[in-house]
Amino acid sequence: MAVTLIYETHSTTVDNETGHATGWLPGELSPQGILNAQALGQRRRDDGIAAVFCSDLRRAVQTATIAFDGTGIPLLLDWRLRETNYGDQNGMPTTTLHASRHEHVHVPYPNGESWRQAADRTLECLRDIVKRYDGRRIAVIGHAAQRYLLRSMFEGMSLEEAVNAPFEWQEGWEYQFSAPGKEGG
Numbered sequence: 292m293a294v295t296l297i298y299e300t301h302s303t304t305v306d307n308e309t310g311h312a313t314g315w316l317p318g319e320l321s322p323q324g325i326l327n328a329q330a331l332g333q334r335r336r337d338d339g340i341a342a343v344f345c346s347d348l349r350r351a352v353q354t355a356t357i358a359f360d361g362t363g364i365p366l367l368l369d370w371r372l373r374e375t376n377y378g379d380q381n382g383m384p385t386t387t388l389h390a391s392r393h394e395h396v397h398v399p400y401p402n403g404e405s406w407r408q409a410a411d412r413t414l415e416c417l418r419d420i421v422k423r424y425d426g427r428r429i430a431v432i433g434h435a436a437q438r439y440l441l442r443s444m445f446e447g448m449s450l451e452e453a454v455n456a457p458f459e460w461q462e463g464w465e466y467q468f469s470a471p472g473k474e475g476g
Contacts, residue, residue: 292421296468297340297430298441300460301351302327312388314374314381314403318350325357332358334462340364341424344416345432346372355432371416374434378403396451406454409436410443421470441466 302324442453
């Protein structure tokens with residue numbers, strides 16, 4: 292069982308532009324983010340995508356809605372595709388997040404979760420997607436947490452290495468994703 296997984300991050304937010312790590316806060320696309328989402332739609336609307344799954348946080352939903360509005364492609368929200376919950380530090384300056392994220396790969400943020408916990412819930416979601424859409428092209432719109440998991444799975448690095456590597460944005464990533472067993476990932 293496998294899907295072709297197209298992974299895209301949510302578009303640019305006001306928080307991105309002001310240097311804040313939104314975490315589980317909803318966030319809002321900036322004017323540039325709206326243009327990014329429109330470009331995503333132009334890039335992917337006719338790409339043979341059977342369904343779009345996205346985080347239920349507002350910034351991801353806005354991205355998916357703008358990109359795929361009017362296409363007839365089902366848009367399915369799943370909380371398991373949320374960013375890592377920074378707990379008491381949701382909305383922290385990104386400089387603070389980047390300086391300490393290595394401390395939270397396995398140790399949760401105060402009243403939040405760890406990067407490992409976010410990766411585990413994402414992997415559970417992706418396994419469910421494969422069961423439902425085996426053999427099809429699926430788009431996932433998420434956050435850094437999903438990118439770190441996918442990097443660790445497909446680029447031969449540990450989750451620790453992925454979390455601490457620079458995040459380099461691009462116009463989506465495409466993977467052949469097979470649902471590993473509970474011990475995989």
